[in-house]
Amino acid sequence: MHFSIASLLANFSNDKLVATKALEKKLNCTSDAQLQDLSIAIDALERIGVLEKDRGKYRRTYEEDVIEGKLRCSSKGFCFAIQDEEEADDIYVREAHLNHAWNGDRVLVKVTKEGNRRRSPEGEVQLILERANSxxxxxxxxxxxxxxxxxxxxxxxxxxxxxxxxxxxxxxxxxxxxxxxxxxxxxxxxxxxxxxxxxxxxxxxxxxxxxxxxxxxxxxxxxHDLPRAFPEEVMMAAKALPNRVRKADIKKRIDLRDQLTVSIDADAAQVIDDALSLEQLDDGNWLLGIHVADVSYYVPHNSPIDQEAYRRGTSIYLADSPVPLLPPPLSTSLCALLADKERLTISVMTILSPEGDVLAYEVQPSVICNDCQINYHQAQAILARDDTDALEELSFEEHDLTEFEDCFELIDQLFEVSELLQQQRNQRGSFDLNLPDHVFPEEAGEELFQYLSSKFQHDDEGGLG
CATH class of the missing domain: 2.40.50.700 (OB fold (Dihydrolipoamide Acetyltransferase, E2P))
Incomplete structure (x- = not known):
């Protein structure tokens, strides 16, 4: 089945009746085989008493002695069903009562023997909700x-x-x-x-x-069961996507292509998905734009790309072997805010006072053109461009920055606003801990140190940095 029993049961809540047609839509069952799988699953759940039929629709039923948990097994064959609630008892399950459930599976367990101070309650797996191992x-x-x-x-x-x-x-x-x-x-x-x-x-x-x-x-x-390639249907859906922003895509979006925009990322960043703009208004306030690639425009809900992204959860970077969340061209060009390329974005437009207070903000679909794509070292060099010694320490020369001249003033202004926001953090009680730069052993190699941060920040609103 392309869905789990857990995802099926997640559509039942508050004793509400749910029609089969609604389940077909929610679980994206479109083919005859998928519809048959859903019908078989619903019939089986009704037979074992997990679902109840009423006027052609279904509702979830609950029993006091049936709990949901995640199996944790030992090599000796005994397992415990761990409930989500921290104070709830773990249910002991003998190997003979696993009913083909494996370590890590999410299960429904029927309690067969109550526990006491010396022993955990015992139970038997009634239903496997979701498999942990594919x-x-x-x-x-x-x-x-x-x-x-x-x-x-x-x-x-x-x-x-x-x-x-x-x-x-x-x-x-x-x-x-x-x-x-x-x-x-x-x-x-x-x-x-x-x-x-x-x-x-x-x-x-x-x-x-x-x-x-x-x-x-x-x-x-x-x-860790990481996928090495995208399924064929996902690649077919990706190939059908446009390779550029079209006129029809821009409709009902605010046009920010004429606004100077910059992206600042790590040297080895493999995805450029956010950018910044900044403008000082006539009244002295700042208009800060935070622009994030609008992936959702190209990925409809429950489409093959959306389902695959849901399964992957996030992009994973293994040295030089990334496991991307999205297939090309989404991850490599269409949703990458590359220099001098028009891209669809979601923009948070924020008005800040000269002191750095947030006065107003709005979130809008937009279209931008990233003018400068720079890394952190280049940004630091731009800020220190008038200091020859600082440039030398950063291993830069003045001519290295010539291509970014149009963005010098923008970088200076962004730095000024960042200082204002840091002052706001300090006033809220923010503090920095200067931790050691390197926590890897020397034999790990200098290349690993770029992934570490030497500061831990916290403020009284719970923000971590």
Whole structure:
């Protein structure tokens, strides 16, 4: 199924009746197979008493002795269902009562024995709401009987083995697996256990004979189930996107293309998704514009790109191997605020007093053109451009900054306003802790230090920086 039972049940609240058509829309079930999966899931939930049918619609039912929790298992086979409420009891679940649930799964557990001061309450898994593992890091083993190949997870809290079902048409066939017995592999789960049948999986990648032989980056990808590519339907949807801002896209947006705009990011920033503008008004107040790439304009709710982004949650950066939240061209150009490129944005336009107080603000869809794309070091050099010694210390010469001359005044003004805002923070009780610059051991290498901040900031409104 392309949805979990947890996401299905999340649509039921406050004892309200929900129609099947509404569930189809919320879960984006469009194909015949998806509609059939939804129908089967609803019927099963009704049979076990989780849903109740009333006048052709459904409502969620609750029992006092059924709790929801996340399984935490040990290598010895016993597990606990951890409830979300901190003070709630953990429910002990014996291996025989897991009913094919695995470590990390979200489950409904029926309490079968009340607890006391010395023992936790006991229970049995009634329903698996959401699976935690769609793939596993495992080692290939050959069964002694029929010589079939199985995958044994390296995580000893995963109390199962998988039958390997690689076909000749797959990138890795049975002959490849025979040559990789006892090797570390990344296994994609094709089918979870049913009755007495073992779960089935397919080897997606052979990593090496042991952990030392396998590439660290590959192990990280496999252990945390990170996607290496976007599904075909997502790439097809991305290819259908425009490669530039069109006239029709600008309608009903405030046009800020004539306003001088700058983006300031880290040297190695892989995504430029925000920019700043600043203008001093006739009354002495400041008009500060904070512009963020308007991704939502290109990604409709529940579209294939939206669903994939929901599954990924965030972009992940593994050295030189980023795992982007969005496919190209969204992540690389269309929603990247590159220099001299028109881009659609959401702008927060804020009026600040000469003292830095917020007087008014509004949020508007907009279109901008980023005039200057600079990094932190370049910004610092621009601020110190009249100080030869400071420029030398920053390893800059005056001619290095020539291309940014149009933005000199804007950078100066942004720095002035930032000082005003810092004063506001100080008046609220903000404080700085000067922490050591480097917390990595010396052998980690200087390149890691760029990811650290030497200051911790806090103010009495709970803001951290």
């Amino acid at each position: 793939s596993v890091l495992a080692r290939i083993k050959e069964s002694e009987g029929d010589k079939s190949l199985q995958a044994v997870p390296l995580d000893d809290r995963l109390l199962f083995q998988l039958e390997l079902k690689n076909q000749d048409s797959d990138d890795l066939n049975q002959a490849d697996l025979q040559a990789a017995i006892d090797y570390l592999v990344h296994v994609e789960i094709l089918r979870y256990p049913i009755g007495q049948h073992l779960p089935q999986g397919k080897v997606a990648q052979i990593l090496g004979s042991d952990a030392e032989a396998a590439a660290d980056i590959d192990i990280v990808y496999c252990k």
